Each structure stands twice: as C-alpha cells, then as structure tokens.
Amino acid sequence: MTIGQKTWVIPEGMIPGQSLNDDPAFLSHETACILNANDSDAQLAIMLYFADREPVGPYAVTVPARRTLHLRFNDLADPAPVPRDTDYASVIRSDLPVVVQHTRLDSRHPNVALLSTMAFPAEGT
Amino acid sequence: MTIGQKTWVIPEGMIPGQSLNDDPAFLSHETACILNANDSDAQLAIMLYFADREPVGPYAVTVPARRTLHLRFNDLADPAPVPRDTDYASVIRSDLPVVVQHTRLDSRHPNVALLSTMAFPAEGT
Amino acid sequence: MTIGQKTWVIPEGMIPGQSLNDDPAFLSHETACILNANDSDAQLAIMLYFADREPVGPYAVTVPARRTLHLRFNDLADPAPVPRDTDYASVIRSDLPVVVQHTRLDSRHPNVALLSTMAFPAEGT
Amino acid sequence: MTIGQKTWVIPEGMIPGQSLNDDPAFLSHETACILNANDSDAQLAIMLYFADREPVGPYAVTVPARRTLHLRFNDLADPAPVPRDTDYASVIRSDLPVVVQHTRLDSRHPNVALLSTMAFPAEGT
Numbered sequence: 054m055t056i057g058q059k060t061w062v063i064p065e066g067m068i069p070g071q072s073l074n075d076d077p078a079f080l081s082h083e084t085a086c087i088l089n090a091n092d093s094d095a096q097l098a099i100m101l102y103f104a105d106r107e108p109v110g111p112y113a114v115t116v117p118a119r120r121t122l123h124l125r126f127n128d129l130a131d132p133a134p135v136p137r138d139t140d141y142a143s144v145i146r147s148d149l150p151v152v153v154q155h156t157r158l159d160s161r162h163p164n165v166a167l168l169s170t171m172a173f174p175a176e177g178t
Numbered sequence: 179m180t181i182g183q184k185t186w187v188i189p190e191g192m193i194p195g196q197s198l199n200d201d202p203a204f205l206s207h208e209t210a211c212i213l214n215a216n217d218s219d220a221q222l223a224i225m226l227y228f229a230d231r232e233p234v235g236p237y238a239v240t241v242p243a244r245r246t247l248h249l250r251f252n253d254l255a256d257p258a259p260v261p262r263d264t265d266y267a268s269v270i271r272s273d274l275p276v277v278v279q280h281t282r283l284d285s286r287h288p289n290v291a292l293l294s295t296m297a298f299p300a301e302g303t
Numbered sequence: 304m305t306i307g308q309k310t311w312v313i314p315e316g317m318i319p320g321q322s323l324n325d326d327p328a329f330l331s332h333e334t335a336c337i338l339n340a341n342d343s344d345a346q347l348a349i350m351l352y353f354a355d356r357e358p359v360g361p362y363a364v365t366v367p368a369r370r371t372l373h374l375r376f377n378d379l380a381d382p383a384p385v386p387r388d389t390d391y392a393s394v395i396r397s398d399l400p401v402v403v404q405h406t407r408l409d410s411r412h413p414n415v416a417l418l419s420t421m422a423f424p425a426e427g428t
Numbered sequence: 429m430t431i432g433q434k435t436w437v438i439p440e441g442m443i444p445g446q447s448l449n450d451d452p453a454f455l456s457h458e459t460a461c462i463l464n465a466n467d468s469d470a471q472l473a474i475m476l477y478f479a480d481r482e483p484v485g486p487y488a489v490t491v492p493a494r495r496t497l498h499l500r501f502n503d504l505a506d507p508a509p510v511p512r513d514t515d516y517a518s519v520i521r522s523d524l525p526v527v528v529q530h531t532r533l534d535s536r537h538p539n540v541a542l543l544s545t546m547a548f549p550a551e552g553t
Contacts, residue, residue: 088267138453168543169293170529
C-alpha cells in the first residue's frame with residue numbers, strides 16, 4: 054500500500070524553552086508524526102528555516118517500513134540542535150510517499166496546551 | 179448525496195494512560211469523527227501502525243447511512259485493544275466516501291487540552 | 304474576487320453543556336468561521352447529522368458580501384436548537400464559494416481549551 | 429526550490445483583548461506562520477474582512493528569501509491596527525509561492541490555550 058506525498062511543509066515551529074517539569078511526557082515539544090505505510094523503509098531529509106539566518110540541514114531520518122515515527126524536533130542533533138524559543142519552519146522530503154502531522158505540546162505555563170494540524174502536502178504544486 | 183473520500187490517514191495517535199477523573203466526558207481519549215452522508219451504511223476497516231511492531235487490524239466499523247460516528251480509539255477491542263501511552267498512526271478505509279476529523283482530549287495534567295485536525299484524504303495519490 | 308468552495312464538511316461537533324461562567328466570551332461553543340470574499344451575499348444551508356437520529360435542517364444562513372461570519376452553532380434555532388453534550392457533524396453548502404474553519408472553545412473544566420481546523424472542502428469529490 | 433501557493437485564507441481571526449500578563453511570550457496573539465522557501469523575497473498583501481464593516485488593507489509584508497516569518501496580527505499597523513476582541517478573517521496573497529499556517533495563543537483566562545491549522549490554499553479554485 055502506498056499512500057501519501059513526498060514533500061510536506063510545517064510553517065509553524067517553536068520549541069518552548071520551559072516546561073512544567075522534567076517528565077518527558079510533559080516536556081514542551083514539537084513533533085512531526087510520520088506514517089510510512091510502504092513495504093520499504095523511507096529516507097527523509099528535513100530542512101529547517103529561520104527568521105534571521107540561513108536554513109540548516111538536511112537532517113537525515115529513516116522511517117522503517119510499515120511503521121510510524123513521532124519525531125520530536127527536540128531530539129534533532131545533526132548537523133545542529135534546534136534552538137529553543139526560536140521561530141522556525143520545516144520542509145520534510147521523503148523518497149517514498151508518507152503522511153505528516155504536526156503537534157506541539159506547550160507546558161511553559163503551569164498547564165498543558167496542545168495544537169495539531171496536518172502538514173501541507175506540497176508535492177505537485 | 180455523496181461527499182468525501184474512501185481513504186483517510188491520521189499519523190498522530192497516542193491515548194494518554196492517565197485522566198483527570200473517571201468521568202467519561204473527561205477521560206483522555208483519541209477520536210476519529212466520521213461522517214457518512216450517504217444513503218447506505220459505510221463499512222470501514224482501520225489499520226493501526228506502531229513505532230516498533232507490525233501493524234494491527236483491520237478493525238471493522240460500520241457507520242450507518244446519514245449518521246456520524248465519533249469513534250473513540252479507546253473503545254477498539256477486536257483484534258486487540260489499543261495500548262495506552264504508545265505512539266501509533268491509523269489508516270481508515272471505507273467502501274463509501276466519508277469525511278474524517280481527528281480529535282484528542284488530553285486530561286493527564288489537572289486540566290484539559292484539546293487538539294483537532296482534518297485527517298489526510300489519501301485517495302487518488 | 305472569488306475564492307473558496309461551495310461545500311464544506313465538519314465531522315466533529317459537540318457543544319459542551321457546561322461552561323466556566325456566564326460570560327459569553329467563555330461560554331463553551333462550536334463555531335464555523337465563514338469568509339465570503341465575493342461582492343454578493345452568500346446563501347448557506349447547513350445540515351446537521353447525528354449518531355442516532357435522522358439529519359436536521361437545513362438551517363438558512365446569509366453571509367453578506369465582503370464579510371466574515373463566525374457562526375456559533377449554539378445560536379442555531381430554526382428548525383431546531385442544537386442539543387448540548389451530543390455528537391453531531393455538519394455539512395455547509397453555499398451558493399457562492401466561501402471558506403470555512405471550525406473552532407471549539409471548551410470551558411467545562413475550570414480552564415479553557417481550544418481546537419481548530421479548516422473544514423473539509425468536499426466540492427468536486 | 430519553489431513550494432506552496434500564492435493565495436491563502438484564514439477565516440478564523442480574533443485577538444483576545446486580555447492576556448495572562450505582560451510577557452510577550454504569553455500575550456494573547458494571532459499568528460500567520462509563513463514559509464518562503466524561494467531564493468527571492470516574497471511580497472505579500474493581506475486583506476482583513478470583518479463582520480460588520482468593509483475590508484481593511486492591503487497590509488504589505490515582505491518575507492525574505494529562504495526565511496520564515498511568524499507574523500503576529502497584533503503587530504499590523506498600516507493602514508490600521510487590528511481591533512481586539514473583534515471577529516475577522518484574512519486573505520493573504522503573495523507574488524511567490526509560500527505556505528501559511530494559522531496559530532492563536534489565548535491567555536485570557538489564567539491558563540494558556542492554543543489552536544492551529546494550515547491556512548486554506550485558495551489558488552486555482
């Protein structure tokens with residue numbers, strides 16, 4: 054089964070520098086939830102765009118066949134970690150069709166707020 | 179009236195294992211809100227994808243003609259319940275066109291957070 | 304300027320029966336935010352679908368030329384008010400192209416939670 | 429790399445007039461997150477639509493080449509500031525393809541609520 058698109062865009066990005074506590078579940082984070090429903094591994098390359106500097110990347114990510122990866126931007130490290138409290142945007146390219154959804158958990162203030170939206174499928178435009 | 183698509187994808191899925199209290203209204207849950215505007219019942223098959231194991235399903239679901247079903251993933255049981263605090267993704271296939279929206283209510287922390295997005299209509303891609 | 308589509312679907316609908324207080328700004332509500340960028344008034348017909356009864360409607364709504372209407376489902380009255388704490392879905396048809404976004408403010412628990420997503424543009428599918 | 433569309437619509441708009449405190453990070457705000465992945469600057473023109481008055485604009489905005497701009501509607505000033513606690517909608521036109529995501533942070537009540545959705549790409553409809 055092959056479903057999805059090869060290029061996805063998430064214009065909103067900002068990892069809050071503060072969190073409720075140290076529990077990983079409640080750490081403020083930005084996530085790209087990726088589904089690879091193919092029978093082969095998908096190789097992804099992520100570029101990050103900023104407000105006031107050149108783009109950084111590509112970040113290489115593999116999503117195995119028939120698996121989902123809920124990728125925390127917090128965990129990206131190579132070629133550089135994602136700065137906190139900084140606006141960014143991301144473009145995700147895959148060699149196989151995938152589907153990408155964007156979620157943020159913000160626990161700066163002593164509560165938890167969530168946002169989510171499907172990423173924008175840019176292929177063919 | 180026939181509106182919608184036959185294949186929908188929700189890459190984000192995670193049912194929090196904790197809740198505010200036992201009130202079903204405030205139980206942490208993941209929902210696929212499905213509209214079947216057709217004059218015939220729609221037969222759906224849901225596959226769940228995980229980070230580290232093979233897909234599970236299909237889960238068989240019927241949405242009657244001219245009805246909406248706000249399906250809680252919490253309630254899926256056959257072939258297996260959905261594990262809590264575990265990342266997953268879902269692919270929903272229907273024999274008739276339907277429309278699917280994804281919502282999570284997260285009441286782990288002593289407040290309530292909501293997220294929602296239209297699922298991704300994968301048909302024809 | 305003509306932008307948008309003539310048919311929009313919002314599968315998720317549920318007006319919480321409780322609210323934080325009586326302040327209209329914090330009353331739990333479901334909203335369809337509609338933009339009519341045309342130079343003529345748009346006539347809309349809204350049908351509501353439920354889990355266990357026949358659809359109700361059409362509700363007739365006018366969005367004036369070059370105006371936005373943030374329509375609270377709470378305020379729909381003819382042919383019948385929208386029941387609270389009840390799952391529903393909506394199909395919005397317009398004689399002119401419009402754009403529709405769905406938002407809920409949930410203030411049942413003593414905090415405020417928000418969700419929003421673009422409605423699904425069903426025209427041509 | 430050219431990705432995106434030239435016309436985007438956000439039907440939902442309302443800048444809460446109250447905030448948690450004076451910290452800019454927690455000021456209630458509406459944001460249009462814009463990615464310009466082109467190698468040239470993009471010139472944008474934003475029109476605002478209201479419930480009971482004629483549209484206001486265009487607001488001229490530049491997004492530099494290979495940059496993202498997380499534009500707060502709160503900061504728009506010319507030709508007029510955006511009224512608070514007032515429903516509006518926006519149409520964003522760009523001379524180059526861009527991608528737009530809508531986010532609101534609402535901190536009126538003593539907590540923080542978030543919503544986000546991809547804007548509606550209206551080009552070609």
